[in-house]
Amino acid sequence: MPSRDPISQPWGSRLPYGQGRQWPARVDHHLAEGLAPEEVDRWVRSATILHSNGDALDIAVKDGRVVGVRGRGKDRVNRGRLGPKDLYGWQANHSPDRLTHPLVRRDGVLTETDWDTALGLVASRSRELLDEQGSTALGFYTSGQLFLEEYYTLAAVGHGAIGTNHMDGNTRLCTATAAASLKESFGCDGQPGSYSDIDHADVIALYGHNMAETQTVLWARVLDRLAGPNPPRLVCVDPRPTPVARKATVHLAPRPGTNVALMNALLHELIRNDRVDHTYVENHTVGYEELVRRTAEYPPERAAEICGVSAPAIRGAAELLGGAERLLSTVLQGFYQANQATAAAVQVNNVHLLRGMLGRPGAGVLQMNGQPTAENTRECGADGDMTGFRNWNNDGHVADLARVWNLDPMRIPHYAPPTHAMQIMRNVEKGSIRFLWVSATNPAVSLPELRRVRALLSQQSLFLVVQDCFMTETAELADVVLPAAIWGEKTGTLTNSDRTVHLSEKAVEAPGEARPDLDIFLDYARRMDFRDADGHPFPQWHDPESAFEAWKRASAGRPCDYSGLTYERLRGASGVQWPCDEERPDGTERLYADGRFWALPEQCESYGRDLVTGAPLEEMEYRAMNPEGRAMLKAVEYVPPHEEPDRDHPFVLITGRTLYHFHTRTKTGRSPELQRAAPEVWVEVSPSDAQEAGLSEGDPVEVSSPRGTIRARTRVSGIRAGVLFVPFHYGYWDTEVSEGDGARDRAANEMTVSDWDPVSKQPLFKTAVARLRPLGEGDGRPAPAPTTTASASLDHRVAATRGTPDTSEETTGGGAP
Amino acid sequence: MRIVAALRELHRSESALADELLRVADRHSEEPEVRHVAEDLAYWSREHAHEITEVMPRYRSDPAGLAHPEPAEEDQPELPGEEGDADLALLADLRRVYRMSAGVALDWDLLGQGAHVVADADLLAATERCRARAERQMRWARGMLKALSPQILAT
Numbered sequence: 001m002p003s004r005d006p007i008s009q010p011w012g013s014r015l016p017y018g019q020g021r022q023w024p025a026r027v028d029h030h031l032a033e034g035l036a037p038e039e040v041d042r043w044v045r046s047a048t049i050l051h052s053n054g055d056a057l058d059i060a061v062k063d064g065r066v067v068g069v070r071g072r073g074k075d076r077v078n079r080g081r082l083g084p085k086d087l088y089g090w091q092a093n094h095s096p097d098r099l100t101h102p103l104v105r106r107d108g109v110l111t112e113t114d115w116d117t118a119l120g121l122v123a124s125r126s127r128e129l130l131d132e133q134g135s136t137a138l139g140f141y142t143s144g145q146l147f148l149e150e151y152y153t154l155a156a157v158g159h160g161a162i163g164t165n166h167m168d169g170n171t172r173l174c175t176a177t178a179a180a181s182l183k184e185s186f187g188c189d190g191q192p193g194s195y196s197d198i199d200h201a202d203v204i205a206l207y208g209h210n211m212a213e214t215q216t217v218l219w220a221r222v223l224d225r226l227a228g229p230n231p232p233r234l235v236c237v238d239p240r241p242t243p244v245a246r247k248a249t250v251h252l253a254p255r256p257g258t259n260v261a262l263m264n265a266l267l268h269e270l271i272r273n274d275r276v277d278h279t280y281v282e283n284h285t286v287g288y289e290e291l292v293r294r295t296a297e298y299p300p301e302r303a304a305e306i307c308g309v310s311a312p313a314i315r316g317a318a319e320l321l322g323g324a325e326r327l328l329s330t331v332l333q334g335f336y337q338a339n340q341a342t343a344a345a346v347q348v349n350n351v352h353l354l355r356g357m358l359g360r361p362g363a364g365v366l367q368m369n370g371q372p373t374a375e376n377t378r379e380c381g382a383d384g385d386m387t388g389f390r391n392w393n394n395d396g397h398v399a400d401l402a403r404v405w406n407l408d409p410m411r412i413p414h415y416a417p418p419t420h421a422m423q424i425m426r427n428v429e430k431g432s433i434r435f436l437w438v439s440a441t442n443p444a445v446s447l448p449e450l451r452r453v454r455a456l457l458s459q460q461s462l463f464l465v466v467q468d469c470f471m472t473e474t475a476e477l478a479d480v481v482l483p484a485a486i487w488g489e490k491t492g493t494l495t496n497s498d499r500t501v502h503l504s505e506k507a508v509e510a511p512g513e514a515r516p517d518l519d520i521f522l523d524y525a526r527r528m529d530f531r532d533a534d535g536h537p538f539p540q541w542h543d544p545e546s547a548f549e550a551w552k553r554a555s556a557g558r559p560c561d562y563s564g565l566t567y568e569r570l571r572g573a574s575g576v577q578w579p580c581d582e583e584r585p586d587g588t589e590r591l592y593a594d595g596r597f598w599a600l601p602e603q604c605e606s607y608g609r610d611l612v613t614g615a616p617l618e619e620m621e622y623r624a625m626n627p628e629g630r631a632m633l634k635a636v637e638y639v640p641p642h643e644e645p646d647r648d649h650p651f652v653l654i655t656g657r658t659l660y661h662f663h664t665r666t667k668t669g670r671s672p673e674l675q676r677a678a679p680e681v682w683v684e685v686s687p688s689d690a691q692e693a694g695l696s697e698g699d700p701v702e703v704s705s706p707r708g709t710i711r712a713r714t715r716v717s718g719i720r721a722g723v724l725f726v727p728f729h730y731g732y733w734d735t736e737v738s739e740g741d742g743a744r745d746r747a748a749n750e751m752t753v754s755d756w757d758p759v760s761k762q763p764l765f766k767t768a769v770a771r772l773r774p775l776g777e778g779d780g781r782p783a784p785a786p787t788t789t790a791s792a793s794l795d796h797r798v799a800a801t802r803g804t805p806d807t808s809e810e811t812t813g814g815g816a817p
Numbered sequence: 818m819r820i821v822a823a824l825r826e827l828h829r830s831e832s833a834l835a836d837e838l839l840r841v842a843d844r845h846s847e848e849p850e851v852r853h854v855a856e857d858l859a860y861w862s863r864e865h866a867h868e869i870t871e872v873m874p875r876y877r878s879d880p881a882g883l884a885h886p887e888p889a890e891e892d893q894p895e896l897p898g899e900e901g902d903a904d905l906a907l908l909a910d911l912r913r914v915y916r917m918s919a920g921v922a923l924d925w926d927l928l929g930q931g932a933h934v935v936a937d938a939d940l941l942a943a944t945e946r947c948r949a950r951a952e953r954q955m956r957w958a959r960g961m962l963k964a965l966s967p968q969i970l971a972t
Contacts, residue, residue, distance in 0.1 A: 136971045432972040615960035754849045
């Protein structure tokens with residue numbers, strides 16, 4: 001019998017377990033109303049797509065439609081559990097407003113057409129520009145939500161066949177700093193830790209990572225440990241009163257933008273109290289002396305002043321980190337989207353290197369992703385990296401990729417790092433990129449400083465192709481719109497934040513003429529008549545499985561080695577962690593277990609960058625610093641944010657997500673249960689700030705930064721004083737907007753700043769300043785913000801967020817520790 | 818002792834570099850990375866110039882007598898055609914920052930030689946610290962030039 005309401009119980013019921021035990025299974029099911037399990041025609045294997053956790057599930061199909069989902073109890077990632085977005089998000093597939101026909105702009109209006117016309121136009125415009133200007137005229141901006149096979153194909157088409165350096169993903173907004181910090185510390189991308197480290201850890205530190213909302217099932221695993229014997233203790237760094245903060249032994253709520261000062265103080269304490277594994281440091285790292293020297297400048301008292309937290313709390317956190325026998329750390333947007341992003345994330349890696357806490361059960365780092373397939377964008381090289389974690393600055397790596405592709409190495413651009421998204425947009429703005437192909441992402445809502453983004457995407461000189469499943473705010477600006485099949489309508493693989501690979505199989509037909517992204521990219525390549533060195537059509541593959549086989553050859557011998565996997569294998573085993581090759585047929589749970597890294601100058605993915613200026617190091621500089629390929633302890637000073645509050649704009653504005661939505665709500669906004677849980681934008685204000693501004697719960701208010709203004713209702717919450725939080729999910733596709741920017745007063749990114757971390761190039765969504773202007777008294781209704789999450793109201797009269805008990809949880813005993 | 822002359826010259830060139838970085842930040846405010854990092858790096862040069870004023874009394878020289886940097890070759894055009902071409906002006910400005918910071922780094926090296934010979938350990942430490950940062954300023958300009966120039970040169 002369905003008994004759980006996933007809206008009010010996002011993490012479901014507890015199955016407590018003890019340290020070192022296996023996490024008990026709990027299989028969650030949800031079917032469309034009125035449907036019984038025995039009425040389902042078939043179950044099709046897949047994994048979730050609305051966050052980065054990679055929960056394994058089966059899709060229920062009846063009469064050619066998706067009708068529900070069921071978690072897979074044997075899978076290592078979720079042991080059957082599903083979160084609210086997993087349980088409800090599939091309904092968007094059957095939304096009546098899916099794009100079903102290609103569209104082209106005629107006399108200023110998007111008009112239905114056929115594939116031949118639409119792709120013919122895309123190919124002919126590409127050819128014109130290649131003749132006129134060359135490959136520098138073309139750019140590609142993709143996603144963290146396609147499948148591996150699609151990214152690999154896009155990388156081959158863009159970097160290989162066309163030879164443009166302008167390719168990035170919206171992963172730049174979510175996971176670029178994870179990749180950058182791993183390259184800085186370990187020489188190469190690749191998640192060191194594993195979700196199973198939660199089963200073993202005695203201390204878990206979450207840095208800017210509201211796991212309870214971003215990865216609900218992973219948080220359920222932590223909650224089950226907390227409810228069992230020998231629970232881990234938590235350290236939480238977050239300016240908001242997140243569910244994580246409420247469970248933490250030590251909660252530090254620093255002033256946004258000061259993470260490096262805080263981390264330096266924690267490292268200072270570890271070193272001062274000699275919580276250092278000197279054998280590990282001596283045998284496996286470089287840079288210790290410099291780290292000691294640098295962090296000596298940051299005693300807790302100094303950091304306390306910079307960060308606005310108490311020195312004893314910093315010492316308390318350091319004691320937990322220093323006393324841990326099995327320390328797990330996770331990092332996400334509170335670090336990645338804040339001032340000195342990579343520098344701060346690297347200091348978390350430093351904690352683990354100092355303490356020798358890597359590569360064994362419970363001792364690991366998870367530099368997290370935000371999106372379901374962000375890992376694939378990175379490893380395939382569709383996001384500003386080179387395919388297979390190759391080093392663009394190493395001619396040998398480029399030659400090797402050219403060999404795999406059977407292309408001339410000179411066709412593959414390697415004169416500079418692949419152009420990052422913000423620079424691609426700048427080139428569009430300046431008119432030197434005249435063709436931009438956007439797939440499965442919505443920059444007109446998700447990039448910072450939207451007034452500018454809309455203007456540059458609307459330029460007459462730009463030929464904009466948008467490939468998506470709905471008429472997004474970006475698609476409205478396009479010259480050609482290509483309707484795409486989505487999850488459940490196509491086959492491919494996806495890899496989560498802890499390197500677990502799942503196969504997601506086609507369950508139903510796509511609506512109308514919508515086609516899989518892979519088919520669209522390959523069709524384009526054939527129309528462009530790309531050829532390899534032997535005159536054969538390039539790419540040499542033609543469907544998902546042949547693309548996967550080709551990718552295996554590109555990844556073989558690299559850190560992200562898939563050569564031991566096949567589709568057949570993935571249909572059997574549920575979830576395999578790369579690297580997986582002949583020697584490791586069952587995959588690899590943890591990287592760097594032997595204290596050896598992909599950091600030799602000949603092997604590494606990057607020679608690294610200056611953590612303050614972002615300047616790339618050259619090969620000789622890297623060789624001098626790290627000739628033996630050790631892990632690198634990189635020290636850095638605190639540099640204040642570029643925008644700080646003043647009299648006009650007294651608040652720091654941070655943006656982020658809520659548990660019930662994903663990105664710009666293209667799918668979650670079309671799932672009624674999720675939409676009802678968080679229907680409208682709000683702004684979180686601390687009680688003292690609310691009082692000073694004369695604001696009460698639910699009051700309408702105008703929030704402005706030097707770049708733009710929104711209107712929202714006030715949620716008085718336990719957020720740090722001086723800080724405002726606005727969720728970034730709310731754009732304009734489900735509002736009435738008139739022409740002109742005046743009416744566009746809902747998207748958080750109207751206010752954010754065009755500034756990014758010089759190392760990872762990740763935009764700083766958590767570093768703007770803002771002011772509040774009350775718009776009169778409210779109508780008595782509270783803010784439309786969930787009460788189950790970090791946005792919880794302090795007013796107990798506000799009704800709790802709830803849905804309906806429509807989900808079953810099946811456990812097969814085994815709940816006991 | 819010509820160390821005083823070296824200190825004065827470094828004070829002039831660090832101050833000029835700070836001014837130049839701020840000018841570049843202002844001139845290219847539409848290029849967020851150039852603007853923001855140039856501002857951060859200008860702060861370094863200001864700190865270095867300040868360090869010099871603190872050293873000077875030890876060498877019986879009055880920092881009050883330090884003049885604001887004279888207009889020098891830094892005001893000359895860097896690349897032909899940069900006027901009226903914003904992209905070329907960007908390359909030119911970064912090229913100038915590269916040259917100026919390279920000169921500053923070298924001068925810190927020279928001053929370090931002087932500090933060695935007069936056995937001034939504090940000054941030596943300062944020269945090492947400041948030279949390292951000048952080289953980072955230089956590498957930044959080089960890195961930005963390498964990243965931005967292909968698109969500008971090819972279009």
